[in-house]
Amino acid sequence: MKFLYTFLTSLLVAIAVSKIIANSEKSELPSYIINDDIALNHHTKINFDIQSQVKPSPVGQEQLLNDYKNIWAHLNHLYTTNEVSAGKKYYTEEFFDALCRQFQKSPQWVQRHDREHHLILTHYSRNGLLAILHDSLVILEYDFPNQQKRIEKVEVAIALIYQGEHWRLDALNIKPIKRIKKL
């Protein structure tokens, strides 16, 4: 009887511990607690100009630029790894849905770095929740397998919506400045 009691108690404790471990693996910390290493380790140079009729405050400009840099950090990470969820706090729900259509693991053959930006704020909503930006010259550097490198000059148009304490990417258009030569 004593043996049966000990066995049942141990079984219940084991089930409770396994449940706790299983739940702790599933739970996700709020984004403001997690250190965003991808954004922290990203460095680029941005020249910024405002041409919109409505202008953001100096604090608003700083946040817009910071989030823009972080968006590029996550776009580069996504480019290499296809990890859609790493930068999800920088995408609107609709953009995230579009990314999630394609989430196969990547072989990580190519790395991309954004070296320089010439950013113009063309439209800014009066309530500070929408920004349309035109990055007239972005220098992108690609590291291919076998130590090959390539530099592309592109222009980028981007629509950002301010949601949940971040500017989030809603739509973008990337266009090479010079036509790319076919091999």
Added chain:
Amino acid sequence: MYTKFIPIILLILLWSCRPIEPLEIVWDSQYDSYPICSQEMVLKGENLEGIQEVYLYTSVQNSPMDFKTENDTIHIKSKDNTNCFSGPAFIIVSTDLQKVVLPFEIPSEDQVLIQNDFRTPKTLNTDSLVAQQSIVYEIGTHRSLLPQAKHYAQETYYQFTPKDTTLRAREGDPKTAFYIEAGSVKDIKITLINPKANTQKYIKSNLLQDSYGNTIRNGTEGKLFITSKSGTQILRSYSQEGIMKFPLPNTIALPVNAYLEIGAYRSKPLKIMSL
């Protein structure tokens, strides 16, 4: 005894040290311009036997491609879930030891999937200018921001007539609704309603309207200040169809002066001598 295997071992070693045949791949000559991301692409090349994987790198994501080799030709096709983001793109063909990179370009889309009309503010008040900012931008199938006549969005300022109403930026889409609301009350008047004896007495306002004749919103708060020798009593009420009613307490010590205050405006005092 083992010496007879030496030539065989040497032969195997010699075969394994042979130079790797380079993988040579180019776009098929049928392409005057770039291949289309969502359609089958054709590549030509040599030594295609060892191809293991083909990947498409768009400007945002990368994706494995379905491929089929026939003699000197590779037919590749993107999968159904591939996002063809516009911009510089690469096809990478991989064997065990080599990778060939083929750059090309995915042009901007021209098919509009969504048109976002972002209005600010959403609620207008006739006290202000009744002017609204509209920023319209269009999104294509693969979340591409589509070019407009000038820039990538169109900004317009609308001036509305100061009439209390609900409008929509896009017909038939309730999510795009915005509102023009009545402003501050222009003229406040109160009267004593004194029906038959032993029934409830109350003070009633006129029809409360703003400067443009719009009836104020239901639920607007008003305060009735009743001042007598013994002090001031404040009664609160909320408008219904532009009218406010304040039932008077039976304990009221006459005579009293009463006035109604709504926001920053108030009525002329009403003197009540008897009930």
